[in-house]
Amino acid sequence: MDNTTAAPRFLDYAPAPESTSVLHLKPSYGLFINGEFTDGHGSPFTTISPATEQVIAEIATANTADVDAAVSAARRAYDRTWSKLSGADRGKYLFRIARLVQERARELAVAESLDNGKPIKESRDVDVPLVAAWFFYYAGWADKLDYAGLGPNPRALGVAAQVIPWNFPLLMLAWKIAPALAAGNTVVIKPAETTPLTALIFAEILQQADLPAGVVNIITGAGETGEALVNHPDINKVAFTGSTAVGRAIAKSVAGTGKKVTLELGGKAANIVFDDAPIDQAVEGIINGIFFNQGHVCCAGSRLLVQESIHDEVIDRLKSRMSTLRLGDPLDKNTDIGAINSREQLDRIRELSNVGEAEGAERWSAPCDIPDKGFWFAPTIFTNVSTSSRIAREEIFGPVLSVLTFRTPAEAVAKANNTPYGLSAGIWSDKGSKILAVADKLRAGVIWANTFNKFDPSSPFGGYKESGYGREGGRHGLAAYLESAGWASPAASITKGARK
Amino acid sequence: MTRLTVPKTYKLYIGGKFPRSESGRTYEVTTAKGVFLANASLASRKDARDAVVAARAAVSGWSGATAYNRGQVLYRIAELLEGRRDQFVDELVSSESISKSEATRQVDTSIDAWVWYAGWADKYVQVAGNANPVSGPYFNLSTPEPTGVVAIVAPQSGDSLLGLVSVIAPAILSGNTVVVIANQNSPLSAVSLSEVLATSDVPGGVVNILTGSPAEITPWLASHADVNALDLAGAESIEWIDLQIAAADTLKRVLPPVTGVPAPSLERIVALTETKTVWHTKAMI
Numbered sequence A: 001m002d003n004t005t006a007a008p009r010f011l012d013y014a015p016a017p018e019s020t021s022v023l024h025l026k027p028s029y030g031l032f033i034n035g036e037f038t039d040g041h042g043s044p045f046t047t048i049s050p051a052t053e054q055v056i057a058e059i060a061t062a063n064t065a066d067v068d069a070a071v072s073a074a075r076r077a078y079d080r081t082w083s084k085l086s087g088a089d090r091g092k093y094l095f096r097i098a099r100l101v102q103e104r105a106r107e108l109a110v111a112e113s114l115d116n117g118k119p120i121k122e123s124r125d126v127d128v129p130l131v132a133a134w135f136f137y138y139a140g141w142a143d144k145l146d147y148a149g150l151g152p153n154p155r156a157l158g159v160a161a162q163v164i165p166w167n168f169p170l171l172m173l174a175w176k177i178a179p180a181l182a183a184g185n186t187v188v189i190k191p192a193e194t195t196p197l198t199a200l201i202f203a204e205i206l207q208q209a210d211l212p213a214g215v216v217n218i219i220t221g222a223g224e225t226g227e228a229l230v231n232h233p234d235i236n237k238v239a240f241t242g243s244t245a246v247g248r249a250i251a252k253s254v255a256g257t258g259k260k261v262t263l264e265l266g267g268k269a270a271n272i273v274f275d276d277a278p279i280d281q282a283v284e285g286i287i288n289g290i291f292f293n294q295g296h297v298c299c300a301g302s303r304l305l306v307q308e309s310i311h312d313e314v315i316d317r318l319k320s321r322m323s324t325l326r327l328g329d330p331l332d333k334n335t336d337i338g339a340i341n342s343r344e345q346l347d348r349i350r351e352l353s354n355v356g357e358a359e360g361a362e363r364w365s366a367p368c369d370i371p372d373k374g375f376w377f378a379p380t381i382f383t384n385v386s387t388s389s390r391i392a393r394e395e396i397f398g399p400v401l402s403v404l405t406f407r408t409p410a411e412a413v414a415k416a417n418n419t420p421y422g423l424s425a426g427i428w429s430d431k432g433s434k435i436l437a438v439a440d441k442l443r444a445g446v447i448w449a450n451t452f453n454k455f456d457p458s459s460p461f462g463g464y465k466e467s468g469y470g471r472e473g474g475r476h477g478l479a480a481y482l483e484s485a486g487w488a489s490p491a492a493s494i495t496k497g498a499r500k
Numbered sequence B: 001m002t003r004l005t006v007p008k009t010y011k012l013y014i015g016g017k018f019p020r021s022e023s024g025r026t027y028e029v030t031t032a033k034g035v036f037l038a039n040a041s042l043a044s045r046k047d048a049r050d051a052v053v054a055a056r057a058a059v060s061g062w063s064g065a066t067a068y069n070r071g072q073v074l075y076r077i078a079e080l081l082e083g084r085r086d087q088f089v090d091e092l093v094s095s096e097s098i099s100k101s102e103a104t105r106q107v108d109t110s111i112d113a114w115v116w117y118a119g120w121a122d123k124y125v126q127v128a129g130n131a132n133p134v135s136g137p138y139f140n141l142s143t144p145e146p147t148g149v150v151a152i153v154a155p156q157s158g159d160s161l162l163g164l165v166s167v168i169a170p171a172i173l174s175g176n177t178v179v180v181i182a183n184q185n186s187p188l189s190a191v192s193l194s195e196v197l198a199t200s201d202v203p204g205g206v207v208n209i210l211t212g213s214p215a216e217i218t219p220w221l222a223s224h225a226d227v228n229a230l231d232l233a234g235a236e237s238i239e240w241i242d243l244q245i246a247a248a249d250t251l252k253r254v255l256p257p258v259t260g261v262p263a264p265s266l267e268r269i270v271a272l273t274e275t276k277t278v279w280h281t282k283a284m285i
Helices: A064-080 A087-103 A105-116 A120-141 A169-182 A197-208 A223-230 A244-253 A279-295 A308-322 A343-358 A409-417 A432-441 A474-479 A490-495 B045-064 B067-083 B085-096 B100-120 B124-128 B160-172 B188-198 B214-222 B240-248 B266-271
Strands: A031-033 A036-038 A045-048 A055-059 A159-163 A186-190 A216-218 A237-241 A260-264 A270-273 A303-307 A362-365 A380-383 A400-406 A424-428 A446-449 B026-030 B036-041 B138-146 B149-153 B177-181 B207-210 B229-231 B253-255 B273-281
Touching: A031 A064, A031 A197, A055 A197, A064 A159, A064 A186, A064 A216, A064 A223, A087 A105, A087 A120, A087 A169, A087 A197, A105 A120, A105 A169, A105 A197, A120 A169, A159 A169, A159 A223, A169 A186, A169 A197, A169 A237, A169 A474, A186 A223, A197 A216, A223 A244, A237 A244, A244 A260, A244 B240, A270 A279, A270 A409, A279 A308, A279 A400, A279 A424, A303 A308, A303 A409, A308 A380, A308 A400, A343 A362, A343 A380, A343 A400, A400 A409, A409 A432, A424 A432, A432 A446, A432 B273, B036 B188, B045 B138, B045 B149, B045 B177, B045 B207, B045 B214, B067 B085, B067 B100, B067 B160, B067 B188, B085 B100, B085 B160, B085 B188, B100 B160, B100 B266, B124 B138, B124 B266, B124 B273, B149 B160, B149 B214, B160 B177, B160 B188, B160 B207, B177 B214, B188 B207, B214 B240, B229 B240, B240 B253, B253 B266, B266 B273
Parallel strands: A159 A186, A159 A237, A186 A216, A237 A260, A270 A303, A270 A424, A303 A400, A380 A400, A424 A446, A446 B273, B149 B177, B149 B229, B177 B207, B229 B253
Antiparallel strands: A031 A036, A031 A216, A045 A055, A362 A380, B026 B036, B138 B273
């Protein structure tokens, strides 16, 4: 018998790369201020593909003078144009933007995967469709603000400063811009240093939509640019998504200024699997919870809490499923796990994983070929993790899952809540009454029961405790960009005549 | 021959009990004309921390009570305040040096505020929450929940009793527990209110009242890692920006100072809540 022929590997797929011919990239990009691309006055930088380390384009850096120019363009647009438009017309611009995003969806998806490293199936099927949905949803709110729950005639805040992260570059832009514009604010937004590309293509979409100049200004740069923006005296609102450390610094810097703030920060979500869970779905949910977007997700289910009686079975099935994950070219339609966004982030993931091992947890990584160039990290789980271990407490922001066990629902709740974060959580069980009771007790802003990592423009998203404050999405997300003009409440009469 | 009166000892209210300050300190409370009224407890950092421990311990039971139950407890406070109306009027007349009619109006308004807020306990969730029509087979519901432990600086000027009620009621109706620093110069009605709270089915630890100096005590509460929100209603005259900066270390929710007594409002209720959104799959049938 001839044993020399190797059996084909399970799920060995031929390469199926998405074409980049749909892109029309420029070699260099300026700042988008007052409706036009202009030069930045800081030192320009390059944005690279994290999968190949190849340069994609040169990007301008906004210095403080550029930040001033962007804020004054936004102020002018607010005073002269945007605040004078009817809600219906504001809405029409947002509807236009939604349609243009749909029309250029494939281009945006390819650019996003190229610049960020996320699999094309995610940028194509999740990020970009949600971007269009976000604009479509908030477009309809623009002429219905009286129904937003803030009483009659709620007022826009003015100029919003928005700083967004690199994990969902265009989607985070949509989360920020759509509600701000619907509510009647104008915007200066800064995309992340490693992922500015889709924001700059989005600027072209704004030109196609003929959005009045200055209503949206997009400035690029690193942390200093963002700092100058949020500390600018002529802004009325700060919206930030990113790390808890930076969020804390922003909360301090705006103290006493009266600027309204929304912070979407870190997380260390518990994904709780009870012994009566539908195990196949739960395993898929665990995979999606931690390996979606390489685990670069603030609401990732990074702490698996599995009931002790089914621990071994769940881990076996999880390892088996992880072995089928395909890591590689983000532009390949079969890719499940793309590239880590930057060398810096890869270093952090490696460091924390090494700490996990040093602290006694057992490490297991899926067997997969790591490309020679670019930044990659194999899907990894840690078992025997203690609650005090750093990998059970700190946000790794990578494809690394920490597994802990529990015996009773009360213990699961206690362990799930044993964190300063409180962004999201997952519950897996076929028993509805148990799910609702546990959901009541979890201190987290978004809870997924028998599902995970679901997002929708109508659904508020945001954290408890040190995961930040304010909500994005839904009616609540709109309220973050509005000020009540006061309720005509009969209660006002209670204090009539009260001494001031 | 006139009867010799029996003056009250004014103490703190922590965890449902009436301790003196652990520091043993007191401060003199007088009328506007300087006539001695009482020695109030001058609360210390340790008292503030004890109050946070008591407040945290009470969160689970109080936030877990039904909204109907919390509404009835708040209404019960109004009932008992009504029963001791004359006592509060007399106390306000002497401590705030106001006329009997002004004091009466303040007590009545305070009672009515409790009634107004009591009615919100089982309604604010309906007004501030909603179902979300997500595009997919999911049940999706957003509801506000209490933030947790709220530290409050009660209004320091104007009506001392009404000021206190106007910050405590909107915080606790949703299930929060509070540590509140009373009006420094007119603390007596706050202590008397705690006697009302202690006998009106409010579980111990839900409301903790400290008398003393907001400038001294608030920084310890602003930086306390087990406090979830900071209501600076009465902090206008102290270094409140530093307090907001200290609160940012644990990303507390911060309500800014207000001038005078905050009017009753739904916004004040909702500002001390967190919106939780729960998704659940629907079967494909």
